[in-house]
Amino acid sequence: MEITTKSDFKNNIDQYINQVCNDAETLIINDEEGKNVVVISLDEYNALQSTEHELSCKANKQRLDEAIANYNNDNGFEKELVVE
Numbered sequence: 001m002e003i004t005t006k007s008d009f010k011n012n013i014d015q016y017i018n019q020v021c022n023d024a025e026t027l028i029i030n031d032e033e034g035k036n037v038v039v040i041s042l043d044e045y046n047a048l049q050s051t052e053h054e055l056s057c058k059a060n061k062q063r064l065d066e067a068i069a070n071y072n073n074d075n076g077f078e079k080e081l082v083v084e
Helices: 006-011 013-022 042-056 058-072
Strands: 002-005 027-030 037-039
Touching (some): 002 006, 002 013, 006 013
Antiparallel strands (some): 027 037
16 A cells, blocks of 8 residues: 655656556555545456445355355365366
8 A cells, every 4th residue: 555645646647557557556645635535446446346246245245254264164175277
């Protein structure tokens, strides 16, 4: 996570956008009036939206929690990936 000021962001916008997109970096822009902003890549935003959607359904959240518990208790299994 990186933090910058609004004026520094304006002066170096290309550098910051590349950093956010290429390095999956989160950028916080502080404003002197307290209007702070978080900048993330579209890919990161879409991943957060997808996760939020999956966890919004109680059944999905329960299945995920059970799968994580099984994995943590060495009850997981391996499957071969199919590459097309």
